[in-house]
Amino acid sequence: MSVxxxxxxxxxxxxxVDKSVLTREGSLRKDIxxxxxxxxxxxxxxxxxxxxxxxxxxxxKFQNFGDFVDYVERRVAExxxx
Amino acid sequence: MPLKGKLTLVTGSGRGIGRAIALKLASQGSxxxxxxxxxxxxxxxxxxxIVALGVKAEVIRANVGDPAKLDEMFDTxxxxxxxxxxxxxxxxxxxxxxVLDVDIKAWDWTMNINARAFLLCAQRxxxxxxxxxxxxxxxxxxxxxxxxxxxxxxxxxxxxxxALTRYLAIELAPEGICVNAVAASAVETEAxxxxxREGLMKDIRQATPAGRMVIPExxxxxxxxxCSEEAFMIRGQTVVVDGGTSVAPFITAEKExxx
Numbered sequence: 001m002s003v004x005x006x007x008x009x010x011x012x013x014x015x016x017v018d019k020s021v022l023t024r025e026g027s028l029r030k031d032i033x034x035x036x037x038x039x040x041x042x043x044x045x046x047x048x049x050x051x052x053x054x055x056x057x058x059x060x061k062f063q064n065f066g067d068f069v070d071y072v073e074r075r076v077a078e079x080x081x082x
Numbered sequence: 083m084p085l086k087g088k089l090t091l092v093t094g095s096g097r098g099i100g101r102a103i104a105l106k107l108a109s110q111g112s113x114x115x116x117x118x119x120x121x122x123x124x125x126x127x128x129x130x131x132i133v134a135l136g137v138k139a140e141v142i143r144a145n146v147g148d149p150a151k152l153d154e155m156f157d158t159x160x161x162x163x164x165x166x167x168x169x170x171x172x173x174x175x176x177x178x179x180x181v182l183d184v185d186i187k188a189w190d191w192t193m194n195i196n197a198r199a200f201l202l203c204a205q206r207x208x209x210x211x212x213x214x215x216x217x218x219x220x221x222x223x224x225x226x227x228x229x230x231x232x233x234x235x236x237x238x239x240x241x242x243x244x245a246l247t248r249y250l251a252i253e254l255a256p257e258g259i260c261v262n263a264v265a266a267s268a269v270e271t272e273a274x275x276x277x278x279r280e281g282l283m284k285d286i287r288q289a290t291p292a293g294r295m296v297i298p299e300x301x302x303x304x305x306x307x308x309c310s311e312e313a314f315m316i317r318g319q320t321v322v323v324d325g326g327t328s329v330a331p332f333i334t335a336e337k338e339x340x341x
Contacts, residue, residue: 036177037177037187037188037191038187041187041191044145053122053143055120055121055123056120056121
């Protein structure tokens with residue numbers, strides 16, 4: 001499964017939405033309707049899943065689901081290089 | 083150096099009150115395990131400042147709301163050190179909502195981090211304190227006894243934490259383990275600045291008979307006392323650190339009227 005697919009599984013379960021709602025362009029708050037606690041829980045679950053850390057400053061920059069996926073993909077790739 | 087040779091775990095000690103407690107106990111000679119969850123950089127900084135005081139520091143990441151992670155943290159402590167002398171249950175989180183807006187998710191998140199974590203930490207810590215005595219201090223807030231705006235679920239979790247402190251204090255008394263709590267009013271930290279507007283900070287300052295807001299070091303000083311042998315006969319208590327706010331609810335109103 002790709003990083004994006006795995007993230008969809010995680011976020012869909014936390015926010016209680018269908019995976020089809022999770023498009024890259026979808027705004028985390030407006031379209032996906034994730035509240036601040038959903039976002040924190042999703043961060044934590046994704047951090048645990050991929051064994052990375054997402055600093056709060058970075059997380060605050062995520063506007064849509066795609067931003068979140070891009071950041072995690074980048075971090076996972078960096079980790080694999082090491 | 084009253085705590086020389088002791089080992090202390092402070093949950094949530096990367097920043098704020100936890101950091102101040104970690105530094106205070108380190109300054110009294112205790113080695114410190116710095117637990118953090120979200121900000122590694124801050125935790126590493128706390129650890130560096132602890133080492134500069136001439137004691138050892140160990141950084142462990144764990145969400146105390148997650149029992150599996152909490153267990154991993156204690157497994158690491160058990161393997162690496164084999165004992166623990168002081169547990170400071172400081173890590174906290176919460177969802178700022180009115181009672182009618184608290185859903186199951188917000189309730190569980192807050193209760194698990196603020197109250198259940200102390201239960202699970204205390205159970206593991208008590209084993210590591212066996213035969214050597216120990217101290218446990220939980221950090222709570224005035225929201226456990228008073229109604230604060232948008233604080234419902236946090237206040238309830240802190241009330242549970244204080245009740246747990248009393249039960250633990252009695253159950254662990256025969257083991258020579260002292261368990262107490264420190265309840266602070268609004269403490270001037272980065273977290274507080276994040277949650278409330280500057281205007282409210284000014285109101286809190288004015289409502290505090292002691293003339294200024296409580297700072298993390300005020301809390302740390304009382305925690306250090308409760309961890310000292312002088313406090314041996316204090317058990318199951320919640321010591322309030324609020325500059326007098328809670329015993330003088332009408333003082334501000336009176337001040338306003340005189341204007």
